[in-house]
Amino acid sequence: MAEWQTLSRRIDSVAPSATLTVDSKAKAMKAQGVDVISFGAGEPDFPTPDFIARAASQACLDPRNHRYTPTAGLPELRQAIADKTRRDSGYAVEPEQVVVTNGGKQAVYETFQILLDPGDQVIIPAPYWTSYPEVVTLAGGEPVPVFSGSDKGYLPSLDALEAARTERTKAIIINTPSNPTGVVWDDDLVRAIGRWAIEHHIWVVSDEIYEHLTYDGAHTPYPGALLPELRDQLIVLNGVAKTYAMTGWRVGWMVAPAPVAQAAGKLQGHMTSNVADVSQRAALTAIQAPLDEVRAMGRAFGLRRQAIMAALSQVPGVHCPEPKGAFYAFPDVTGLLNRPVGPRGTISRTSSDLAAAVLEEIHVAAVPGEAFGAPGHLRFSYALSDADLAEGMRRFQVWVGV
Incomplete structure (x- = not known):
């Protein structure tokens, strides 16, 4: 753009949506044939009833x-x-x-x-x-x-x-x-x-x-x-x-x-x-309509919540209060920062660095806590299939060294 083609200070002051950015990057990698497991977007994997x-x-x-x-x-x-x-x-x-x-x-x-x-x-x-x-x-x-x-x-x-x-x-x-x-x-x-x-x-x-x-x-x-x-x-x-x-x-x-x-x-x-x-x-x-199908989806999310909490609880350096609603787990991952993690010995200074390393090295997408005003955390959405959830958590555990 030419020098005179400036944009408003208003729009320059706004950050892009971090959740959509992570989701878009994961989808782009999938389109290139990379087997990405995405815990990024807060979107139910069920079809509309x-x-x-x-x-x-x-x-x-x-x-x-x-x-x-x-x-x-x-x-x-x-x-x-x-x-x-x-x-x-x-x-x-x-x-x-x-x-x-x-x-x-x-x-x-x-x-x-x-x-x-x-x-x-x-x-x-x-x-x-x-x-x-x-x-x-x-x-x-x-x-x-x-x-x-x-x-x-x-x-x-x-x-x-x-x-x-x-x-x-x-x-x-x-x-x-x-x-x-x-x-x-x-x-x-x-x-x-x-x-x-x-x-x-x-x-x-x-x-x-x-x-x-x-x-x-x-x-x-x-x-x-x-x-x-x-x-x-x-x-x-x-x-x-x-x-x-x-x-x-x-x-x-x-x-x-x-x-x-x-x-x-x-x-x-x-x-x-x-x-x-x-x-x-x-x-x-x-x-x-009655809430029957809503409750059925809720039961499925409840089982996934149990599965992701069981997996995260086995990871040293990760602490996650149990969620009682929605479909997110939000672990504190400060115990994984500033030390070598993974086969490459990657050192992440921030949770943004950690999210980038997890996506690059094991093709698991999560959203860094900086996006939510909470550095030192990651957000994992468990609104994905049971198989993908299990495989994504397996990769994360292996990468950390469980």
């Missing part, structure tokens, strides 16, 4: 679905999301509070475009999903990470959150079950954070995309049900991607106070307008 795909196929043949829908979504889908919120989350919302978005990421992006002015701060408990700080930055805000390590079970403390609060704090993000750690926060912690947010007039942004993926009796804590008085300053983000194995269909949503939902619709009208009509029809079918 047949009954959902059939509904979409039928919708394709109906000319009514070949047109624009209202920007905020099909009225019947918004009603179904409101009904689903009552069914699953335990409290009532109106369809006018729902905005259907092009995947969960758009709901996250729009939330901070709506809430933030330049200089506003957002407290982000870390480890965090890699895109949270970037969407805050794109909105002119300032991300304020608050780290809790494996020794604390990756759970934030109210004291640490209060220490991070300033007069410019506008919002806090809650993500439970968590990406990348798989941790499920307990009801008391969520209530305490909610009361603190009410006291200090802080918006609570609750990302509930993994709500139906919990194990060992753990359950998703819904702030809107636990603390009804919080609802006027609560924005809930969700979607069909993880629950129904529908990552490619690109249907997410926001549930928010009516003025926020109206603002999101206004913004979306200038960005993408509506989500694809056929995808909305598929999501409508998914949301209204």
